[in-house]
Amino acid sequence: MADTLLPDDPQTVQRLDSVACLLEWMRSMPAPTRKRFFGALAECSDAIQQVVVRLIVVVKNPNTTPVERQRALMTIADALFPIADENGEYGLDLVTSEAGAAAENPSLAREVQKMDTQEATFAQRLREVMEAKRISQLELADRVGCSQPAISQMLNRNCRPQKKTILKLAEALNVQACDLWPDIDVAEMLDAVASFQQDDYVMTDAEARALSDTSRPNRPKIQAKSLPTRRR
Amino acid sequence: MTDHPHQLYAIEFTEAEQVRLVGFSCGDEPWSKHVTEWILGSDVLESMKRGTRVWLFETAQAEIVGFGSVGTSVWQWPPPKGERTTIVLIPMLGIDARFRGQPPDPDWRYSRQLMSHLIAEAQRVAREWSGDAEKKPSWLVLMVHQDNARAIHFYEQCGFELIPDVLRRQDHKVMKLWIGD
Numbered sequence: 001m002a003d004t005l006l007p008d009d010p011q012t013v014q015r016l017d018s019v020a021c022l023l024e025w026m027r028s029m030p031a032p033t034r035k036r037f038f039g040a041l042a043e044c045s046d047a048i049q050q051v052v053v054r055l056i057v058v059v060k061n062p063n064t065t066p067v068e069r070q071r072a073l074m075t076i077a078d079a080l081f082p083i084a085d086e087n088g089e090y091g092l093d094l095v096t097s098e099a100g101a102a103a104e105n106p107s108l109a110r111e112v113q114k115m116d117t118q119e120a121t122f123a124q125r126l127r128e129v130m131e132a133k134r135i136s137q138l139e140l141a142d143r144v145g146c147s148q149p150a151i152s153q154m155l156n157r158n159c160r161p162q163k164k165t166i167l168k169l170a171e172a173l174n175v176q177a178c179d180l181w182p183d184i185d186v187a188e189m190l191d192a193v194a195s196f197q198q199d200d201y202v203m204t205d206a207e208a209r210a211l212s213d214t215s216r217p218n219r220p221k222i223q224a225k226s227l228p229t230r231r232r
Numbered sequence: 233m234t235d236h237p238h239q240l241y242a243i244e245f246t247e248a249e250q251v252r253l254v255g256f257s258c259g260d261e262p263w264s265k266h267v268t269e270w271i272l273g274s275d276v277l278e279s280m281k282r283g284t285r286v287w288l289f290e291t292a293q294a295e296i297v298g299f300g301s302v303g304t305s306v307w308q309w310p311p312p313k314g315e316r317t318t319i320v321l322i323p324m325l326g327i328d329a330r331f332r333g334q335p336p337d338p339d340w341r342y343s344r345q346l347m348s349h350l351i352a353e354a355q356r357v358a359r360e361w362s363g364d365a366e367k368k369p370s371w372l373v374l375m376v377h378q379d380n381a382r383a384i385h386f387y388e389q390c391g392f393e394l395i396p397d398v399l400r401r402q403d404h405k406v407m408k409l410w411i412g413d
């Protein structure tokens with residue numbers, strides 16, 4: 001009986017985890033800070049809220065390096081407090097030390113909303129078409145022969161659909177593929193890149209010939225040197 | 233000592249970095265759009281799950297000039313040999329269209345600084361190889377659209393050679409560079 005109260009799809013569990021992180025973090029703040037933080041978060045668009053929640057997971061992850069943590073905090077400050085208040089303050093006490101760099105780019109938060117990828121456009125359009133046609137995730141999953149969490153992953157931009165999946169979705173929803181994914185060629189090229197990295201690829205004879213010929217090794221014509229790393 | 237004004241810096245890419253890439257674009261040619269999409273979307277994260285390292289390259293003023301990646305893949309020789317071999321590869325790299333051909337000074341050209349870093353990191357993968365000595369990787373490979381003349385020219389300047397008679401997805405060439413001893 002209790003089982004039904006517990007979410008079982010990994011997507012939901014992950015989201016609850018990140019919300020738990022957020023609450024834990026907020027609890028650690030002094031009350032006035034928490035109020036301001038919560039106020040700022042509530043005013044944000046969905047897109048920014050999502051980014052913030054994701055970044056909080058980064059902040060709370062014990063495996064995160066100090067540099068990554070600092071950068072995530074900076075981005076959170078930047079996203080929540082894009083415009084300096086009358087005192088010229090950018091962030092919260094928690095993040096003020098890291099917020100200096102955020103001042104360099106106060107419009108970032110607004111731009112995050114426009115985060116303009118084909119993947120984001122696809123997720124949004126898929127959601128819209130599903131709503132317009134009143135098709136549930138489960139029903140769509142059934143029609144294209146995938147799992148409901150797979151649909152949920154795509155709607156949440158955690159996973160890019162392959163070209164063949166876009167085509168199946170379009171057919172199942174009775175729309176054009178380009179009504180879902182703006183440029184289908186881009187999806188196909190990304191598939192090609194992913195398959196280039198696939199393990200167990202069997203080389204063609206021409207590839208095998210070229211890579212087994214070690215008699216004429218073409219070495220770099222430029223000096224190979226790692227660039228200096230830098231902390232922001 | 234101060235660095236040269238055109239010195240690039242490498243920053244190890246993480247998911248948290250993605251929001252800094254708003255507005256980043258490698259151009260609108262048919263072979264450039266997916267490069268931007270790769271670093272802004274899920275593909276870079278998928279590739280990193282498979283062990284790929286990714287860097288952002290930025291100027292002293294923290295402007296993001298481009299990105300690059302180095303990973304490995306296990307390929308199989310065709311039958312009957314069929315054995316597996318580890319290949320070092322550059323899954324993706326790109327320079328923001330605003331920084332193409334910049335700066336004019338070839339010694340400080342961003343594209344070359346970026347590739348210099350990627351080759352050094354690929355050589356490190358080979359050097360620090362801990363598997364069987366005879367299976368130590370000795371090639372760095374990448375894939376490039378056959379009509380992307382600018383990129384092919386650039387890769388050749390760096391020492392890469394086109395592998396003849398190979399096309400992936402009908403229109404992509406594969407190039408190789410020796411990173412062995």
Ligand SMILES: CC(C)(COP(=O)(O)OP(=O)(O)OC[C@H]1O[C@@H](n2cnc3c(N)ncnc32)[C@H](O)[C@@H]1OP(=O)(O)O)[C@@H](O)C(=O)NCCC(=O)NCCS
Pocket residue numbers: 258259263264267325326327328331332333334341342343344375376377380381382383385386
């Ligand atoms: C490929 C890329 C990284 C190269 O960086 P870049 O700054 O443009 O490269 P450079 O200008 O230093 O070098 C390009 C060279 O090709 C030459 N070139 C330019 N257009 C050319 C063309 N149409 N045909 C042949 N050569 C060309 C340039 O003159 C230059 O040579 P030079 O240094 O002797 O003058 C960059 O253009 C890019 O990111 N492009 C879009 C994304 C992409 O294609 N990524 C690669 C995916 S595999």
